[in-house]
Amino acid sequence: MKPNKSHTITRQIFIANQKELCHRLSAPSFMPADGMCYKCGSDVISALIKRGENGSKELVTGCPICHRSYCE
Numbered sequence: 001m002k003p004n005k006s007h008t009i010t011r012q013i014f015i016a017n018q019k020e021l022c023h024r025l026s027a028p029s030f031m032p033a034d035g036m037c038y039k040c041g042s043d044v045i046s047a048l049i050k051r052g053e054n055g056s057k058e059l060v061t062g063c064p065i066c067h068r069s070y071c072e
């Protein structure tokens, strides 16, 4: 599924995609459960959606804003 401008990715979809990806990779979920960075308080999910991510391609292992790693 390619992201395109007419298809809106919601937080719910993003989180579901991310969960599925973790499952597929047998990886733990690194992203804060509510999508809010616990270092800078930014809304990580909104920031990634704005960049065209839908959560199904890459594991979120750090904050896209402050670059804090979540997997340490």
Ligand SMILES: [Zn+2]
Binding pocket: 037, 038, 039, 040, 041, 042, 063, 064, 065, 066, 067, 068
């Ligand atoms: Zn952050």
